[in-house]
Structure formats: structure tokens, C-alpha cells
Amino acid sequence: MGQMNAIEVKDLTKIYKLYNKQTDRLKETLSLSKKKYHKDFKALNRISFNVKTGECLGIIGKNGSGKSTLLKILTGVLTPTSGAIDVTGKISALLELGAGFNPDLTGMENIYLNGTIMGYSHSEMSEKVDGILAFADIGEFIHQPVKSYSSGMFVRLAFAVAINVEPDILIIDEALSVGDLRFQQKCYRKIDELKKTKTVLFVTHDLSVINKYCDRVLWINEGILLEDGDPKMISKKYQAFMIGADFKKINFKEQVEAAGSVVPGIEDEIDSLNDELDVMGDDKAMITGISLLDSITGEKTSVVEGNQELRLLLKIDVLQKLEDPIVGFSIKDRLGTIISQTNSYVLGSDLATLHPNKNNVFSFDFRFPNLNHGQYTISPAIASGTQEDHRQHSWVHDALVLQVLPLGYEELSGIVHLSDVIFSSLK
Numbered sequence: 569m570g571q572m573n574a575i576e577v578k579d580l581t582k583i584y585k586l587y588n589k590q591t592d593r594l595k596e597t598l599s600l601s602k603k604k605y606h607k608d609f610k611a612l613n614r615i616s617f618n619v620k621t622g623e624c625l626g627i628i629g630k631n632g633s634g635k636s637t638l639l640k641i642l643t644g645v646l647t648p649t650s651g652a653i654d655v656t657g658k659i660s661a662l663l664e665l666g667a668g669f670n671p672d673l674t675g676m677e678n679i680y681l682n683g684t685i686m687g688y689s690h691s692e693m694s695e696k697v698d699g700i701l702a703f704a705d706i707g708e709f710i711h712q713p714v715k716s717y718s719s720g721m722f723v724r725l726a727f728a729v730a731i732n733v734e735p736d737i738l739i740i741d742e743a744l745s746v747g748d749l750r751f752q753q754k755c756y757r758k759i760d761e762l763k764k765t766k767t768v769l770f771v772t773h774d775l776s777v778i779n780k781y782c783d784r785v786l787w788i789n790e791g792i793l794l795e796d797g798d799p800k801m802i803s804k805k806y807q808a809f810m811i812g813a814d815f816k817k818i819n820f821k822e823q824v825e826a827a828g829s830v831v832p833g834i835e836d837e838i839d840s841l842n843d844e845l846d847v848m849g850d851d852k853a854m855i856t857g858i859s860l861l862d863s864i865t866g867e868k869t870s871v872v873e874g875n876q877e878l879r880l881l882l883k884i885d886v887l888q889k890l891e892d893p894i895v896g897f898s899i900k901d902r903l904g905t906i907i908s909q910t911n912s913y914v915l916g917s918d919l920a921t922l923h924p925n926k927n928n929v930f931s932f933d934f935r936f937p938n939l940n941h942g943q944y945t946i947s948p949a950i951a952s953g954t955q956e957d958h959r960q961h962s963w964v965h966d967a968l969v970l971q972v973l974p975l976g977y978e979e980l981s982g983i984v985h986l987s988d989v990i991f992s993s994l995k
């Protein structure tokens with residue numbers, strides 16, 4: 569038997585009426601001729617998708633794309649203009665700060681108020697209060713009106729309530745980003761635990777969260793469901809879209825052969841990128857080769873150890889004159905989280921203008937971080953401008969795959985091993 573759907577959404581449309589002036593709204597209400605004083609604005613345009621029970625679904629999209637509108641409809645705060653939604657199970661939502669909280673009531677009173685909204689009796693909620701207080705950890709403030717809370721305290725209480733009312737479906741808007749880092753980590757640990765048994769919907773701009781937690785992602789753009797599928801692939805396309813670049817799959821071998829720029833030299837040592845790779849950028853430059861060498865032996869390698877001295881070589885073809893170029897690379901783990909990044913700009917290296925039809929080769933000499941064993945990737949990039957304000961010309965996702973060897977204590981968890989630890993028994 570297939571998994572049940574927790575949420576079914578069909579042809580969902582939400583139209584907001586936009587008035588130029590407040591008085592237009594009044595005029596429209598009073599108009600005998602039924603004259604329209606508003607413009608229709610489709611915040612959601614015929615969106616359809618299902619969410620399976622137990623699935624963790626991410627929702628991404630630029631500001632104003634319709635994400636909150638969708639969540640508000642799912643939680644019953646807003647009604648759709650047309651379309652159908654069917655939700656199976658109890659929803660608990662952590663929407664924008666304060667939704668569902670009465671600012672004049674104390675934290676404790678709001679806990680009971682939320683309980684009532686969720687259909688729990690006073691005594692049922694009393695059983696949950698200890699768990700809520702322990703998670704929120706806001707001390708005596710629980711007896712103060714919530715309007716006196718800092719935004720961090722607010723989100724602590726709201727999250728604690730949301731997860732303790734035993735929802736079948738947990739909806740989390742960007743709200744979590746308000747809490748301090750330690751609280752965020754605590755929430756993510758809790759979400760990780762909850763997602764084993766519950767359906768979780770996440771709206772976030774943080775793609776590493778999407779990649780880490782979500783089984784699937786929806787990308788909404790200007791009210792339209794643009795993509796629905798694999799988080800890794802969609803977040804790459806989204807990243808490219810957000811920097812105004814194209815996303816494409818490129819066969820580097822064909823590109824390099826077509827370019828035909830072969831001048832003997834160090835670039836011959838560099839391996840061409842001959843796999844189908846995901847690239848984002850505006851095509852003013854192309855990264856056509858990459859090699860990683862052991863600095864001591866000079867041999868190419870894709871198997872490395874923590875702390876190993878390495879040299880990364882990049883070959884870049886420039887198709888148009890590039891002023892203020894920046895060359896860099898990222899190391900990512902297998903979940904796509906960026907572990908480390910560097911580039912010529914932050915290293916203080918002002919590169920001269922790059923001109924077309926010239927072979928450009930760059931190198932980075934560095935000590936590989938002391939990463940736990942496993943697979944990692946290197947993604948090289950060329951941009952121009954400054955760190956703060958740059959245009960991406962080519963960013964090749966996962967151009968090199970590295971195997972990091974275990975150091976003998978691979979049972980330890982974590983991304984990075986501590987270096988030079990000295991342990992002493994002092995007493």
C-alpha cells in the first residue's frame with residue numbers, strides 16, 4: 569500500500585484585491601454601478617501538489633513569491649479564491665512571529681489559548697505545560713504579557729508550543745531564524761526527531777537547511793509552482809536564479825573541443841571537466857579544467873587526508889574582457905553544505921583584467937582541513953567585482969569529488985576533527 573497523503577492541494581489560486589488608495593475600497597463598497605476600484609493580483613496561480621505522510625517538504629522562493637500565502641491557506645488562516653485543499657491530521661504552525669498569540673496575555677495564558685485552538689482541554693494542556701516550559705526555557709517571563717518579550721523569547725515559546733501539541737503536520741516559516749544559534753540548533757535537532765514520524769513543511773531561504781532536512785522541495789515563483797522535486801537539483805537552479813545567472817548542464821569536453829584553444833604549457837597538466845556538470849553563471853568565462861595535486865609529490869590526487877598540503881589548479885577560458893576578476897572555490901560535504909570557501913579577493917590578490925583568447929591558469933596552495941572521512945566535493949568559480957557585490961560568470965558545482973581518508977578514529981562524529989588536541993589527567 570502506498571503512503572497516504574497528509575496534504576493534497578489542487579489548482580489552488582489566491583487573488584488579492586489591490587487598491588491604490590484606502591478610499592477606493594470604500595468607493596467600491598458603496599458603488600451602486602458595481603464599478604471596480606481594484607486590480608486583481610494572483611499571489612498563487614493554480615498550484616497543485618501532494619505531501620505524503622511523513623515527508624519533509626521544503627518551500628523556497630524569492631520574497632513575495634507566495635510562500636506565506638500558501639502556508640496561511642494550509643493552516644486555515646486565509647481562504648483560497650479557488651481550488652481545493654485537503655489536509656489529513658492536526659496542523660501545528662509556526663508562522664510569522666506572533667500568529668496565534670495574543671500580545672496582552674501572558675506566555676502561560678497563550679499556551680492554554682493555543683491548546684484550545686488545537687482542540688485540547690485545559691487538563692490535557694496542563695500535562696503538556698512542563699514540556700513546553702522546559703523547551704522554551706524563558707524562566708519567569710512566562711508569567712509576563714508576551715508583548716514584553718524579545719523576538720527571540722517569542723519564537724522560543726511559539727516553537728515550544730508548536731512541537732508539544734502533538735501535531736501530525738508541523739509547519740515552520742522563516743521564524744526560526746530569529747532565535748539565537750543555540751536555540752536554532754536545538755530546534756533543528758527536534759525537527760530531525762519529529763520528521764521521523766510527522767509531516768514537516770519548511771519555508772526557508774537557507775538552502776543548506778533544505779538540503780539537509782527535506783526529502784523534496786517546492787519552488788514557487790510569482791505565485792506559480794516552478795519546480796517540485798529533488799532538493800539538491802532544485803536548490804542549485806534556485807541559487808543560479810537568485811544571482812541572475814543561468815543554470816545549465818554543460819558537457820565540458822564538447823565545449824573545450826569546440827573552443828579549440830590548445831597552447832602547450834601547464835594547462836596541459838590540468839584535467840578537462842568532461843563530465844556533465846551543473847554550472848551557474850552568465851557565460852562570460854568558463855572553467856574548463858581542474859586538478860588537485862599533492863604539493864610534495866606533485867602527483868594528481870582525489871584521495872586526501874586531513875592536513876595534507878595541496879595545490880588546486882584551475883584553467884579558465886574568458887570569453888569577454890573581465891575587469892576585477894575573482895577566482896575561488898568551495899569545499900562541500902556530501903549533503904551540499906559548504907564547509908569552506910576562499911577566493912583571490914579575500915586573499916588580497918588583485919587580479920589584472922582578463923582578456924579573451926588567452927589561457928588563464930590559477931593555483932591555490934592550501935592545507936586541506938582536518939575533515940572527517942567521507943566524500944567531499946570542490947566547486948570552483950569565477951566572478952568579477954568584489955566579495956560584497958559581484959557577478960558570477962561560472963560556478964561549477966562539484967567539479968571534483970574527493971575521498972577523505974579516515975585517520976584511525978573514524979567512529980567519532982562531526983564534520984571536522986580537532987587538530988593538536990592534548991589531553992591530560994590533572995588530578
Ligand SMILES: Nc1ncnc2c1ncn2[C@@H]1O[C@H](COP(=O)(O)OP(=O)(O)OP(=O)(O)O)[C@@H](O)[C@H]1O
Nearest residue numbers: 584585586611629630631632633634635636637638
Ligand atoms: N493581504 C494582502 N493584500 C494584498 N497583497 C498581499 C497580501 N498579502 C500578501 N500580498 C502579496 O502577495 C504576494 C505574496 O506574498 P507572500 O507573503 O505570500 O510571499 P512570500 O513568498 O511569503 O514572501 P517573503 O519571502 O517575503 O515572506 C506578495 O506580492 C505580497 O505583496
